[in-house]
Amino acid sequence: MSxxxxxxxxxxxxYVRTDLExxxxxxxxxxxxIALPNMLHARVLRSPHPHANxxxxxxxxxxxxxxxxxxxxxxxxxxxxxxxxxxxxxxRVRFVGDExxxxxxxxxxxxxxxxxxxxxxxxxxxxxxxxxxxxNSASFPIHSEGNLVNGGPLIETRGSIxxxxxxxxxxxxxxxxxxxxxxxxxxxxxxLASWDGTRLTVWKPSRGIxxxxxxxxxxxxxxxxxxxxxxxxxGAGYGSKDETRTSVMAALLSIRTGRPVKLExxxxxxxxxxxxxxxxxxxxxxxxxxxxTITAVHAKTIMDTGAYLSxxxxxxxxxxxxxxxxxxxxxxxxxxxxxxxNTPTAGSYRALGAPQGHFALESLSDKASEILNMxxxxxxxxxxxGPEGQPGERTTPRNQIIDTxxxxxxxxxxxxxxxxxxxxxxxxxxxxxRDYIENAAGPIRRGIGxxxxxxxxxxxxxxxxxxxxxxxxxxxLNVGFMDVGEGSSTVVIQMAADTLGIPPAMVRINGGHxxxxxxxxxxxxxxxxxxxGHAAMQAAKDLKDAIINASLKLxxxxxxxxxYLTPNGVKSKCGESISFLxxxxxxxxxxxxxxVTPGSKDYIVNSFGAHFAEIEVDTETGHxxxxxxIAVHDSGRIINPRLAEGQVRxxxxxxxxxxxxxxxxxxxxxxxxxxxSFLEHKSPTIMEYPEIEVIFxxxxxxxxxxxxxxxxxxxxxxxxxxxxxxxxxxxxxxxxDLPLTPDSVLLAMKNLL
Amino acid sequence: xxxxxxxxxxDMDDNETTTKFIVNGREYSLKIDNRYTLxxxxxxxxxxTGAKKGCDLGECGACTVLLDGKVVxxxxxxxxxxxxKDIRTVEGLSQSETLHPLQLAFIENDGGQxxxxxxxxxxxxxxxxxxxxxxxxxxxxxxxxxxxCRCNAYGSIIDSVAYALEIKxxx
Numbered sequence: 001m002s003x004x005x006x007x008x009x010x011x012x013x014x015y016v017r018t019d020l021e022x023x024x025x026x027x028x029x030x031x032x033x034i035a036l037p038n039m040l041h042a043r044v045l046r047s048p049h050p051h052a053n054x055x056x057x058x059x060x061x062x063x064x065x066x067x068x069x070x071x072x073x074x075x076x077x078x079x080x081x082x083x084x085x086x087x088x089x090x091x092r093v094r095f096v097g098d099e100x101x102x103x104x105x106x107x108x109x110x111x112x113x114x115x116x117x118x119x120x121x122x123x124x125x126x127x128x129x130x131x132x133x134x135x136n137s138a139s140f141p142i143h144s145e146g147n148l149v150n151g152g153p154l155i156e157t158r159g160s161i162x163x164x165x166x167x168x169x170x171x172x173x174x175x176x177x178x179x180x181x182x183x184x185x186x187x188x189x190x191x192l193a194s195w196d197g198t199r200l201t202v203w204k205p206s207r208g209i210x211x212x213x214x215x216x217x218x219x220x221x222x223x224x225x226x227x228x229x230x231x232x233x234x235g236a237g238y239g240s241k242d243e244t245r246t247s248v249m250a251a252l253l254s255i256r257t258g259r260p261v262k263l264e265x266x267x268x269x270x271x272x273x274x275x276x277x278x279x280x281x282x283x284x285x286x287x288x289x290x291x292x293t294i295t296a297v298h299a300k301t302i303m304d305t306g307a308y309l310s311x312x313x314x315x316x317x318x319x320x321x322x323x324x325x326x327x328x329x330x331x332x333x334x335x336x337x338x339x340x341x342n343t344p345t346a347g348s349y350r351a352l353g354a355p356q357g358h359f360a361l362e363s364l365s366d367k368a369s370e371i372l373n374m375x376x377x378x379x380x381x382x383x384x385x386g387p388e389g390q391p392g393e394r395t396t397p398r399n400q401i402i403d404t405x406x407x408x409x410x411x412x413x414x415x416x417x418x419x420x421x422x423x424x425x426x427x428x429x430x431x432x433x434r435d436y437i438e439n440a441a442g443p444i445r446r447g448i449g450x451x452x453x454x455x456x457x458x459x460x461x462x463x464x465x466x467x468x469x470x471x472x473x474x475x476x477l478n479v480g481f482m483d484v485g486e487g488s489s490t491v492v493i494q495m496a497a498d499t500l501g502i503p504p505a506m507v508r509i510n511g512g513h514x515x516x517x518x519x520x521x522x523x524x525x526x527x528x529x530x531x532x533g534h535a536a537m538q539a540a541k542d543l544k545d546a547i548i549n550a551s552l553k554l555x556x557x558x559x560x561x562x563x564y565l566t567p568n569g570v571k572s573k574c575g576e577s578i579s580f581l582x583x584x585x586x587x588x589x590x591x592x593x594x595x596v597t598p599g600s601k602d603y604i605v606n607s608f609g610a611h612f613a614e615i616e617v618d619t620e621t622g623h624x625x626x627x628x629x630i631a632v633h634d635s636g637r638i639i640n641p642r643l644a645e646g647q648v649r650x651x652x653x654x655x656x657x658x659x660x661x662x663x664x665x666x667x668x669x670x671x672x673x674x675x676x677s678f679l680e681h682k683s684p685t686i687m688e689y690p691e692i693e694v695i696f697x698x699x700x701x702x703x704x705x706x707x708x709x710x711x712x713x714x715x716x717x718x719x720x721x722x723x724x725x726x727x728x729x730x731x732x733x734x735x736x737d738l739p740l741t742p743d744s745v746l747l748a749m750k751n752l753l
Numbered sequence: 754x755x756x757x758x759x760x761x762x763x764d765m766d767d768n769e770t771t772t773k774f775i776v777n778g779r780e781y782s783l784k785i786d787n788r789y790t791l792x793x794x795x796x797x798x799x800x801x802t803g804a805k806k807g808c809d810l811g812e813c814g815a816c817t818v819l820l821d822g823k824v825v826x827x828x829x830x831x832x833x834x835x836x837x838k839d840i841r842t843v844e845g846l847s848q849s850e851t852l853h854p855l856q857l858a859f860i861e862n863d864g865g866q867x868x869x870x871x872x873x874x875x876x877x878x879x880x881x882x883x884x885x886x887x888x889x890x891x892x893x894x895x896x897x898x899x900x901x902c903r904c905n906a907y908g909s910i911i912d913s914v915a916y917a918l919e920i921k922x923x924x
Contacts, residue, residue: 017863020859020865021852023871024856024864024871024872024875025803025844025847026872030802032806183903185903186815186901186903187805188807233868235867264806266809267810485868646906646908646909649906649907650906651905653905654903677808677812678807678810678901684907685901686900689907
């Protein structure tokens with residue numbers, strides 16, 4: 001085949017991100033940048049109460065104001081739902097900032113003026129701003145089913161923890177908390193809707209235009225065929241930017257007024273009405289033999305889902321993945337409770353629960369190694385789950401696809417280079433010198449810490465891709481997924497181009513419009529490269545066959561054997577050739593559509609990694625400085641090293657907010673968010689950015705497209721426990737409650753004395 | 754929700770002034786409401802949407818432009834302050850088909866992920882590019898400290914700016 005390799009493969013090269021030019025020019029269009037003729041502007045009236053019934057709304061003065069076209073209230077909207085527990089508007093409000101009414105007016109000033117004229121009669125209800133109050137039996141129910149979602153915990157178990165703990169020589173246990181962490185994407189939510197009398201078009205930041213179309217259809221009682229969703233460039237969301245009322249309210253206003261309507265949230269609204277990472281309280285317990293073998297792991301996590309359910313059930317499950325699967329252990333149990341509170345809603349945020357679960361697990365592992373008098377790295381080497389998976393019996397029937405976040409034992413991984421990650425990271429950080437660090441006189445203490453992780457991702461839902469050879473002799477990949485800033489368009493182009501045997505520059509991508517693209521799942525759970533990659537490869541493979549068949553007739557050869565694609569067209573072994581332009585001019589454009597259901601019936605597809613950090617702690621100020629940070633990842637074959645490194649460096653830095661700074665604070669007496677702004681909800685700036693070295697394990701997954709696995713979310717899992725473990729090594733202080741602020745460090749040190 | 758922003762509405766006409774200013778080399782004379790910010794004027798009146806509204810409070814830097822050569826958050830500049838001023842936005846950096854070296858450097862070094870902060874960072878870095886001084890990484894970081902990137906692509910942003918400065922020095 002080597003004679004056919006007339007072009008350099010794109011997979012494995014740092015091909016330039018395809019959508020970056022528009023972003024540096026300022027021409028890339030985001031939802032808020034779009035304006036339509038006769039467009040109205042909408043503004044939301046939000047609840048000042050954490051919990052109340054709306055008894056009545058007086059909108060007369062507002063509707064009479066010049067330039068006001070419509071006011072939506074819970075009493076004049078259709079009965080559809082945005083999510084199972086979220087009506088279009090509800091006569092019950094459940095957090096300070098919940099939607100009460102929406103105005104559409106000629107401009108935003110007029111809309112704001114109208115908002116001020118709306119008079120709402122509230123019946124204020126008892127409320128709770130934390131899970132412990134919500135779970136109190138005397139607490140007022142936030143939803144009719146009660147405050148504990150499903151009335152009990154999600155329970156996942158393998159083996160018997162009773163037997164496991166009975167076998168243990170030591171039991172180590174502790175409890176941990178993590179904060180309300182807000183993604184606060186720089187682009188606030190926005191939606192533009194235009195109803196032409198029969199058909200609705202909605203522009204919105206989206207990670208799943210086809211899913212959004214179905215949500216709009218169901219909420220508004222329209223046929224999905226009468227809705228188009230357009231996903232312009234997206235100012236990121238990290239998973240959080242859906243499941244809210246924004247686009248439905250804009251759409252309904254457009255339908256009622258017959259004018260295009262744009263609704264842009266401001267920064268404070270994005271903090272309140274967006275989605276945050278669930279805060280957690282976790283009790284975790286580990287049974288150990290004297291030789292370091294883990295006999296049992298048991299964890300109970302309580303998660304605060306806020307006012308609405310959102311993606312909570314998925315997140316609470318994922319917080320248990322490390323607990324259930326990171327360490328080789330026959331007896332494990334995870335119990336996850338999801339609890340309503342009268343606070344802004346939690347939802348999907350990059351790595352969905354895994355950072356919270358791993359913070360508890362990986363902090364406890366360091367405690368376990370200390371009890372065993374064993375080096376923490378050695379403890380991981382001894383106990384990490386290996387390529388063979390967990391002990392136990394497979395319970396998934398043989399003909400069914402294995403879950404990517406399994407509980408059962410007896411199923412191997414498609415690839416698992418966790419051990420390699422540990423070795424590479426230990427070398428890069430210089431773990432050997434950890435026991436010999438000498439601190440100079442003065443307040444600075446140096447320490448080294450590490451942690452490791454496991455994450456699902458890879459196979460997602462059924463994915464479709466269409467690819468065509470067009471009139472201009474170039475190719476178009478037609479896909480329904482959204483590139484939300486992670487660069488998936490670029491890597492999928494690379495994979496399609498290599499499958500065809502042409503340079504990636506010959507492949508355009510067309511996406512972001514439900515009318516023009518085949519159905520695709522959401523960009524979620526780090527599944528896109530794997531799933532859309534497989535679909536694009538299959539479509540490209542089929543297209544290659546179709547092009548070869550077409551050219552066969554045109555060149556007049558009898559045998560497709562020996563025909564192959566080059567950047568210039570189809571060639572035969574004997575030297576005949578035909579250009580792509582000639583093929584399409586004679587045979588017309590050629591198009592193929594592929595549909596794949598990614599996954600494996602034999603293997604678990606998971607990603608792994610280990611992070612290491614060397615830090616300095618100023619024991620007088622409580623400030624922690626990262627001297628060196630090493631992130632080692634097994635994400636299978638890396639399709640685009642520069643983009644992949646950027647994902648890891650960005651993910652680690654983003655989680656420095658979770659580790660050191662960020663917590664949405666809710667006043668317990670009023671339910672008001674105290675820091676719903678960038679000034680008060682401190683996020684990492686460029687000044688806090690540490691040097692991060694990224695290492696990819698040598699790994700090619702046998703199932704992944706071109707050997708790739710997942711990467712988008714995994715960088716976010718290990719940072720917090722890595723830093724907390726380094727802090728302990730540096731100072732002897734273990735902090736179980738994030739974020740690790742300077743005052744919490746100082747307080748913990750004071751308590752130590 | 755934004756009680757600090759809403760006020761009793763007054764008749765718009767009383768607040769309008771005809772203001773002359775230059776944006777990206779082009780002269781404008783517009784009748785504008787004095788309470789509008791430069792960011793709103795750029796985005797809503799001139800349809801230059803490269804500068805983004807990330808917070809409207811001067812906290813994120815996504816709306817960064819140059820005002821008489823100085824880096825400003827355009828959301829904090831009221832209309833009255835742009836009279837006779839020379840404003841430059843990200844749209845004014847490239848010359849027809851040719852990208853500015855800073856723009857090329859951001860592409861070359863993957864200096865943006867979602868891209869929402871990118872125009873702001875490029876404009877914040879612009880005076881560094883124009884400066885004759887040799888700058889350390891720390892100085893580059895300090896100059897960009899007013900701009901947030903929630904994708905935290907800071908490493909690639911530092912690389913991009915350093916690369917642009919290096920290319921310029923070597924030219």
